């Protein structure tokens with residue numbers, strides 16, 4: 001930060017500026033989202049029209065099908081959700097929202113992105129090795145994943161493990177920055193009780209990740225050893241246990257959902273007050289609920305394993321805790337809804353995506369109760385019902401939450417406004433087609449349609465569901481095409497959009513004190529001081545309906 | 556009200572299937588009503604709180620106990636329903652997966668890439684004797700308790716019989732005993748529900764539920780054939 005001389009390389013590439021690193025994460029994540037979406041197009045075409053060559057891709061045999069679904073899940077969770085919700089938004093907003101000039105460790109921050117970039121290359125390289133990429137599902141259950149002869153995939157699976165490990169390493173480096181920066185670099189007056197919910201949620205997500213990832217790293221290492229030097233941690237022929245891996249994986253896997261959910265809820269918590277001109281309802285109540293859910297998150301993992309062969313008596317405590325974990329999230333969602341009450345709402349594109357995040361996530365929440373009830377789960381486990389359920393959680397979280405955030409903070413990222421008309425077209429097509437994809441999947445799951453089979457017509461009882469497969473596939477194609485509205489809007493607005501003022505949405509938090517885009521070195525022209533909480537909208541007695549955190553007095 | 560979703564469930568032919576269907580329907584109704592209420596309130600607030608010229612938003616940060624009770628009272632109700640659901644679910648779970656009624660028929664079921672192998676102990680009811688046989692289909696008598704002793708040869712599979720509401724992972728290195736009692740004769744599909752490799756989507760077979768007499772003579776005939784070999 002000492003040298004103001006910047007050339008292309010250290011401005012765009014090896015940047016240590018949190019804002020540029022955030023943009024690197026954002027662009028890489030968006031490209032990966034496109035790739036993950038195109039994979040869904042290929043395997044959904046195969047499902048709707050089994051055996052026919054997929055336009056633009058070709059034939060999908062069952063091995064390719066398994067590879068596509070595996071990489072689709074892997075990419076969407078680890079290469080889209082995490083880099084965008086944590087890497088892009090966390091990096092960009094944490095320093096701005098707490099009034100810091102950068103992250104605590106800028107070099108570590110740069111290394112975090114470049115480790116992520118290398119992990120991306122490793123993952124992409126796995127497409128080109130002999131045998132192709134991993135094919136054991138994103139959960140990589142052994143023994144299928146532990147012995148090359150079971151799946152026919154050799155190096156692809158090893159590279160998958162390596163890529164995921166590198167990605168986790170990158171998130172850990174980022175997390176060290178998020179925690180240190182938030183604890184030590186808050187500006188004067190930024191007490192913890194005045195921190196925007198977004199920052200709290202990033203902290204909670206980081207802590208969840210740090211506490212849960214250890215066992216998974218151990219599991220991944222054991223899996224790699226099983227594959228490469230012939231150990232048998234997870235293969236029973238020499239005394240290993242396949243279920244051990246499942247416990248390690250889901251001990252991480254359940255908190256991992258919250259690693260994505262919490263930042264997304266943080267994004268929504270900023271957008272709803274801004275556009276309803278109201279304080280976030282129950283700030284402390286939301287914080288306490290988040291803390292409670294983060295603790296519970298570590299005690300529910302075996303709900304993924306009710307019929308895995310574990311001791312069936314374990315379903316009792318895990319089922320009970322799983323169903324109870326709906327309580328803190330009910331608090332958060334109800335509080336968000338209550339925030340709207342008697343507001344003065346403007347329906348902008350970011351607001352629409354934020355509301356859709358809640359409205360659709362509610363479906364994900366309520367459908368999950370059936371999975372959490374062990375007896376009902378016997379029937380729906382490993383069917384399309386589960387596939388639909390977790391897409392009703394993860395698509396609102398990663399896609400709707402991310403898009404809400406991009407539309408909302410775009411002026412701060414790039415100094416220009418996105419086009420509202422294109423934004424609304426994008427919103428409505430995306431929101432509608434999303435439901436048309438996943439409601440049929442919910443129905444098919446109830447019909448007993450098992451997951452991860454490339455050709456439903458192999459089963460007589462699934463033939464009647466081909467119409468639903470076709471509906472879902474056509475809706476997906478429309479959804480994917482509609483993303484062109486977003487991509488065009490994104491790049492067009494970056495260069496040709498209306499110039500943004502510092503605070504275009506008349507919002508209260510500190511990032512809106514910085515110019516749009518923020519000052520290249522140091523973010524703010526003058527580092528702001530904080531005088532009040534983050535959501536002081538429509539304060540009685542004030543003429544102006546927003547009271548910025550940094551304003552000493554508001555009229 | 557829920558026909559558009561639970562209506563897709565195939566016919567139930569297991570004694571414990573009623574319990575599972577009851578839990579699914581119970582949860583279905585509870586969460587569906589909650590969902591309608593939550594979305595209803597959400598959309599009502601969106602509609603009634605849209606920006607009107609000259610009307611300012613009401614300052615309410617939800618920090619008082621009185622305000623918070625608007626959220627906390629519904630949440631307490633949610634908790635109540637949760638506990639009720641959990642109680643019902645676990646009574647059913649206990650009956651299906653923990654209690655094991657005495658077996659009338661025992662099958663060994665082996666999952667392997669990519670087929671299910673069923674071993675019947677033959678007329679003598681003992682495994683490892685000359686009259687054991689391996690039928691292509693899982694043939695069972697109606698109204699009798701069948702035990703399935705499930706294991707796997709290579710990777711994890713999952714024995715999935717939708718009409719029986721039966722699903723159990725088969726795990727290499729473990730022997731897991733499950734049970735069911737079919738209530739209706741006929742042919743029903745069997746599949747594999749756990750991704751097990753390239754042939755996962757073709758691990759199809761059939762459950763044949765026969766009348767007791769037909770079953771008995773089928774076993775006798777199969778055993779005799781096995782002994783003759």
Ligand SMILES: [Cu+2]
Pocket residue numbers: 253254300301303304
């Ligand atoms: Cu979970």
Ligand SMILES: [Cu+2]
Pocket residue numbers: 711712713747748749750751752754755756758
């Ligand atoms: Cu299988």
